[in-house]
Amino acid sequence: MIRSPHFSKFPLRRPLFICAAALIIAGQPTRGQAPPGSAQNRAQLFGQGALPSPTVAPAAEVEGYAVASPNEKDIGEQQILKRMEEYKPFTISIYSPFYWTSNAALVSSGEQDDVFVAPGVTLMYRPRITNTFYLEVGVVQQFFFYDQLTELNFASFDAIAGLVYYLPQFHNLSLRGYYDYNRLTDTDNFDELFVNNSIILNAELPFRIARAQQIFVGLNLNLSFHGNPESPRRNNYSLYANYDLALTRSFSLDAGFQFVVRDYYSGDRTDVNEILALSANYRVQEWLTLSALSSFSWNQSNQSVFDYSVANIGGGVALTLKF
Amino acid sequence: MLVCLIVTAICLDAAQLKEARVTHVVNDVKLISAQAAPHAATVGKSVRDGDAIGTGAASRSELILSDQAIVRLGPKTTVSFGEATRTMNLGEGAMLFQIPKSAGDVKIKTDAITTTSTGATGIIERHGQFYVKVLVLEGTVRCYLTNRLGESLLLQSGQILITKPDVTALPEPADFDIAREMKTCLLVREFQPLPSQRRIESEEQKQLNLIAKGTYIPSNLVILGRGTQVTLVNAPSTTPPPKPLTNTDHQSRTP
Numbered sequence: 257m258i259r260s261p262h263f264s265k266f267p268l269r270r271p272l273f274i275c276a277a278a279l280i281i282a283g284q285p286t287r288g289q290a291p292p293g294s295a296q297n298r299a300q301l302f303g304q305g306a307l308p309s310p311t312v313a314p315a316a317e318v319e320g321y322a323v324a325s326p327n328e329k330d331i332g333e334q335q336i337l338k339r340m341e342e343y344k345p346f347t348i349s350i351y352s353p354f355y356w357t358s359n360a361a362l363v364s365s366g367e368q369d370d371v372f373v374a375p376g377v378t379l380m381y382r383p384r385i386t387n388t389f390y391l392e393v394g395v396v397q398q399f400f401f402y403d404q405l406t407e408l409n410f411a412s413f414d415a416i417a418g419l420v421y422y423l424p425q426f427h428n429l430s431l432r433g434y435y436d437y438n439r440l441t442d443t444d445n446f447d448e449l450f451v452n453n454s455i456i457l458n459a460e461l462p463f464r465i466a467r468a469q470q471i472f473v474g475l476n477l478n479l480s481f482h483g484n485p486e487s488p489r490r491n492n493y494s495l496y497a498n499y500d501l502a503l504t505r506s507f508s509l510d511a512g513f514q515f516v517v518r519d520y521y522s523g524d525r526t527d528v529n530e531i532l533a534l535s536a537n538y539r540v541q542e543w544l545t546l547s548a549l550s551s552f553s554w555n556q557s558n559q560s561v562f563d564y565s566v567a568n569i570g571g572g573v574a575l576t577l578k579f
Numbered sequence: 580m581l582v583c584l585i586v587t588a589i590c591l592d593a594a595q596l597k598e599a600r601v602t603h604v605v606n607d608v609k610l611i612s613a614q615a616a617p618h619a620a621t622v623g624k625s626v627r628d629g630d631a632i633g634t635g636a637a638s639r640s641e642l643i644l645s646d647q648a649i650v651r652l653g654p655k656t657t658v659s660f661g662e663a664t665r666t667m668n669l670g671e672g673a674m675l676f677q678i679p680k681s682a683g684d685v686k687i688k689t690d691a692i693t694t695t696s697t698g699a700t701g702i703i704e705r706h707g708q709f710y711v712k713v714l715v716l717e718g719t720v721r722c723y724l725t726n727r728l729g730e731s732l733l734l735q736s737g738q739i740l741i742t743k744p745d746v747t748a749l750p751e752p753a754d755f756d757i758a759r760e761m762k763t764c765l766l767v768r769e770f771q772p773l774p775s776q777r778r779i780e781s782e783e784q785k786q787l788n789l790i791a792k793g794t795y796i797p798s799n800l801v802i803l804g805r806g807t808q809v810t811l812v813n814a815p816s817t818t819p820p821p822k823p824l825t826n827t828d829h830q831s832r833t834p
Binding site: 328329330331332333334335336337338339340342464465466467468469501502505 | 639653654655673675702704714724727728729730731732733737739748749753754755756759760761762763764765766767786790793794795796797798800801802803804805809812
């Protein structure tokens with residue numbers, strides 16, 4: 257097992273890096289800004305940010321109801337045009353959320369607040385195999401820079417490859433399966449802090465309340481099969497629900513709640529984590545979104561030293577291009 | 580004295596704002612108001628809040644609202660007016676509307692569905708409890724369900740929405756050929772050119788460009804007039820540019 261020299265300088269800090277990364281990314285908005293593919297954190301993304309939303313919209317149809325027509329020609333003839341949507345498999349997102357956090361190190365006592373910024377870039381390739389079946393390959397690089405506690409700075413890299421399958425016949429259920437390679441490093445020399453290989457399985461069910469209101473519920477399993485070092489390795493089992501409300505064409509509100517059980521491979525440690533995330537998003541242009549972000553998390557562990565609570569409040573900007 | 584004059588002027592102005600005016604009548608058009616028995620509508624007649632106007636078979640009418648919005652009614656159509664004639668309730672039939680950008684928000688209600696716009700030209704049709712159809716020729720129209728928060732849809736030019744009047748969820752709109760619609764619509768051809776004519780022609784041109792690019796493919800599905808019955812026609816083809824509009828010998832719009 258290769259151990260990073262840099263990591264050895266922070267033997268107690270390392271698990272906190274992992275937790276901080278997970279929580280910070282969890283606090284990001286559920287659309288647009290969350291880096292799709294972020295390894296340990298996908299489970300906490302409420303299924304919206306990293307996991308692409310369904311792209312299979314119901315086809316526009318004109319159906320004749322079986323009713324008698326008044327047989328008037330006054331309104332003219334309506335010849336139907338079929339719109340051929342051009343599918344764009346590539347998505348590039350550049351984003352930069354920033355937060356004030358009440359507990360930068362995610363500790364149970366002696367909390368210190370701080371401000372941090374988390375710029376990142378995501379490149380996804382999502383070729384369509386059939387109308388309901390997609391391949392997905394992508395990379396994510398994100399940095400976390402703290403204002404005061406600079407020793408907490410770190411970077412996260414993810415590479416993912418997986419399949420997405422939509423089942424319109426089952427209430428638009430979506431099923432996803434990914435391999436995720438995640439590497440956390442410091443930001444100075446990119447020395448490795450932790451590397452993880454995992455399989456992520458996700459099932460998500462949307463419920464449309466109205467055209468502008470939707471609820472998503474989902475189950476996410478993040479199963480680590482190899483990590484280095486061993487102690488932060490864990491499996492995440494999460495249930496989540498997300499509510500989206502589009503108040504206007506450009507302005508939307510999101511609220512999400514997630515319940516996660518984190519089962520660590522070493523130290524007989526098990527955490528139960530609850531995350532509430534709220535965001536308001538304003539789409540300035542098709543490719544530009546501004547957001548107000550907040551997240552609140554409570555962590556309870558069978559080892560009380562890992563108990564913590566944290567609030568993150570901030571904002572962000574995201575640029576997304578499809579081609 | 581001065582105050583009285585100002586108040587009187589304001590009251591008169593407000594009263595004027597609440598009126599629509601009949602500008603075109605073909606055959607049997609009746610005005611129905613609470614104050615009087617139904618009587619024939621004539622050009623220049625005022626239509627106020629609470630009034631309704633109805634057309635008989637083979638009849639048509641046009642009204643101009645105080646903010647210069649234009650409403651044209653097809654045969655067998657009933658529309659009532661409210662909220663300073665800025666809200667219309669389509670009980671039955673078909674109407675063309677042209678709402679200038681300066682007109683503010685004008686609403687057309689049909690059962691559970693409300694159509695509103697701050698600048699658009701379109702057609703709305705209702706047949707009893709069977710269907711509602713909304714076509715947008717230019718501009719943007721918002722359709723929403725009055726009693727269902729968030730069930731709202733923006734219709735862009737060239738889009739058609741067909742649904743039931745008592746629907747609980749709006750369906751996806753389809754696209755239609757604006758040029759063919761304009762060429763065959765009697766509510767356009769048998770009246771004076773619409774003030775939004777140039778904008779509509781611009782939208783027609785955009786559609787032609789998109790057809791040339793392959794974004795739109797003309798289908799062989801056509802609804803021939805009112806109703807929802809889709810007819811299969813032989814060969815889909817793009818519509819040639821519309822011919823110049825012709826006026827009829829009917830009573831014309833008063834200035």
